[in-house]
Amino acid sequence: MTALTAPPNPPTEPVAEPAAAGRTKPPGRGVRAGRTLHGGRLSYLILAVALLFSAFPFYWTIVAASRSNADLAKVPPSLLPGPNLIGNFEAVLEQADIGKALLNSLIVSGSITVGTVLCSTLAGFAFAKLRFRGRGMLLALTIGTMMIPPQLGVIPLFMLIAELQWVNQLQSVILPGLVSAFGVFFMRQYLVQSLPDELIEAARVDGASYARIFWSIVVPIARPGMAVLGMLTFMAAWNDFFWPIIALSSQNPTVQVALRQLGGGYVHDQSVIMAGTLLGTLPVLLVFGLLGRQIVGGIMQGAVKG
């Protein structure tokens, strides 16, 4: 329950089920599952190589962003960071509007996260615990479209926002971003497991309205799930590429739009491009550094349920 308020201090065993927070019954607890063999030296070696591969591009970004363009064209290449980081940052802030892009991305991703988590919790609660006509059909519709890539709808979506005169305005990215069938499904699964029917029944007998039940019972119990969904949504929104480059332009860019502009040949200086990439990636890396364990747990949990 404290996952949202105190994420940097997770409990001691948060890896497998951080969202469980000691209350819910995650599948597999109690029943012994999985194996507990110790890894040999070879395992560590292979994993170390894999980690090297996954980490090297980050290191290289720092190296390339802190050197001059001439350094990058040298043979043999320099593999250590150089002194030009600040200069390259200044260049990229000047040549592509990264400052504005960062702010825009923060607004867009923040709004999408708050809105998606709220909508998904509301709908997820209804699907998990309330009886009503058309429930099965609506749920099937939601799950059925989960697999359909939204990319396929971009043409009518573009016509729609053109009609509304929203091209190049942030709401054109925010509002479509709020639609998350995955989020609804995720919250439904979470609440089916963690919200006891008796609790709602008792509140109903006491005469609590559904709205009251939602805010005083559902939300407190759903909070760990909401936190996981929020982190995943934020990262996805921050990194979203296809729709923002259609709906926005370099006059009002998100980070990804600005990066596209950087890579599109307007800037020839490789080290400046790398500096922009570094600036645009730092915020998610920061989130990841603080909440990485929870994100890992959220993905693994979603996998078991999905």
Added chain:
Amino acid sequence: MTLTGTAEAGAAKAPPVPPPGRAGGRASAARRAWRTFSPYAYLAPFFTLFAAFGLFPLLYTAYVSLYRVELQTPGDLQWRGFGNYASIFGDEFFWTALRNTFTIGVLSTVPQLAMALGLAHLLNYKLRGRTFIRTAMLLPYATSVAAATLVFAQLFGRDFGLINYVLGLVGISPVDWQTGTVASQIAVSSIVIWRWTGYNALIYLAGMQSIPSELYEAAEVDGASRWRQFVHVTLPGLRPTIVFTVVVSTIGATQLFGEPLLFEGSISGGISHQYQTLGLYMYEQGWGFFHLGRAAAIAWVMFVVIVLLVGVNALLARRRSRKEAGR
């Protein structure tokens, strides 16, 4: 239309006043009515947005694909029948894009999932610093397509790229990662592999952890080696997870877009379209050549391709498990 929609959606969170006719009537009737309708109030925010920005665009794509619509005048639709489909099927670059999507899809998905499976197997051992290892493995997933591609494009540079330099150290002459068809497709695929292997490894790991340990103990008693345990206990136990990741990766591969776009920054996917995917071809038609109607037709073709591929997947998975059951 959508603005009022969301305003309603926002208001729906608060309980509306019971219908006025009932106000003076019995409280229980009002409560019953509220009970019947309030579930829909919870669903309203999501489904309003879903209808406007999810379902409507998907369905309307099919409609638009039958019209001539140009980017400059998106409100102006002229009936064209199946003309858009005829033009794309008559365009050699469509077939190139379809082929590229398939080959890049295989080049990126197969090694990615195989490596993920192997890594998950290792991660499933008791390891020191396992939280750190898992988190670090997921780091590429947190990077955006745009950032990853820009960095890889730099690494894959023909003249000064680090990868060609390293190849040179072991005596391999520099590869032109941009103009060669196979080379460029390998380069684009490697970006996908880099970003998604760790993610899939964690998904597999989660699947492995839910396999009951008694199965392994029984296999151990039967004298099965670790490798045989992997083949006869782990793999069958993971089947649903594997099917899931194959389906998700297939869908992702079909709509691959950012990697080929930013690899060289060209919307044609290389000088001779050598790594242009369907997603990029759609973007080129719509936002490069201004033919929105044609782009909609391509989107619809992509949808059919996805449905076919997922269908084949499901069929194969079902036949596999039936065969297993009959054994």
